[in-house]
Amino acid sequence: EIVLTQSPATLSLSPGESATLSCRASQSISTYLAWYQQKPGQAPRLLIYDASNRATGIPARFSGSGSGTDFTLTISSLESEDSAIYYCQQRSNWPPLTFGGGTKVEIK
Amino acid sequence: EVQLVESGGGLVQPGGSLRLSCAASGFTFSTYSMNWVRQAPGKGLEWVSYISSSSNTIYYADSVKGRFTISRDKAKNSLYLQMNSLRAEDTAVYYCARGGDLYDHWGQGTLVTVSS
Numbered sequence: 416e417i418v419l420t421q422s423p424a425t426l427s428l429s430p431g432e433s434a435t436l437s438c439r440a441s442q443s444i445s446t447y448l449a450w451y452q453q454k455p456g457q458a459p460r461l462l463i464y465d466a467s468n469r470a471t472g473i474p475a476r477f478s479g480s481g482s483g484t485d486f487t488l489t490i491s492s493l494e495s496e497d498s499a500i501y502y503c504q505q506r507s508n509w510p511p512l513t514f515g516g517g518t519k520v521e522i523k
Numbered sequence: 524e525v526q527l528v529e530s531g532g533g534l535v536q537p538g539g540s541l542r543l544s545c546a547a548s549g550f551t552f553s554t555y556s557m558n559w560v561r562q563a564p565g566k567g568l569e570w571v572s573y574i575s576s577s578s579n580t581i582y583y584a585d586s587v588k589g590r591f592t593i594s595r596d597k598a599k600n601s602l603y604l605q606m607n608s609l610r611a612e613d614t615a616v617y618y619c620a621r622g623g624d625l626y627d628h629w630g631q632g633t634l635v636t637v638s639s
Contacts, residue, residue: 447624449625451568451626453568457631458618458629458630458631458632459568459618459626459629460629461625461626461627464625470627471627502567502568504568504626506624506625509570509582509624510570510573510582510583510584511570511582511584511585512558512570512573512624513570514567514568514569514570515567516567517567517568
């Protein structure tokens with residue numbers, strides 16, 4: 416089973432700043448990594464797939480990068496609506512499909 | 524508009540059973556693989572089960588294998604999860620999610636609470 420480790424656990428930033436979220440895989444997953452955003456009381460929403468491709472309707476301030484074992488989600492120019500928990504998910508080697516533990520982004 | 528609406532959650536005693544449903548609309552249900560993903564209170568996401576568009580391929584997480592059964596009905600545009608021998612650790616919001624290994628649409632979830 417591929418384990419995904421996300422860091423930091425919590426990120427507290429001000430509006431307009433940039434957020435950098437990390438996801439590390441226990442073994443190489445090429446670029447088969449996705450990012451989801453989950454706001455309180457809501458279902459997750461697909462943001463990024465295959466490491467760097469934005470899903471339909473996702474603003475350009477969300478970007479992803481990485482390959483192999485190290486991946487990054489960058490949210491540039493944070494807005495209050497970006498307050499959420501962000502999860503990474505691998506689809507390189509499954510079952511099982513696995514998710515990271517999440518990074519909570521708080522907007523001050 | 525793609526819609527996934529789960530139902531069937533509730534309070535059940537340990538060892539009991541429950542059947543979850545997910546009604547799909549706004550897309551050609553029969554051409555998509557589907558999944559169940561759960562989230563325990565205050566915890567992260569856990570993939571539970573996968574079913575291919577034709578129902579020919581089915582996978583389960585080890586934590587539910589032998590206790591849960593995934594199925595689908597093309598005529599009713601519905602996805603199901605039969606959950607037997609429920610345990611306290613199965614307490615979670617259960618989401619149905621469209622896609623094979625990438626989930627582009629999710630339902631709003633249904634809460635399953637296993638407690639005496």
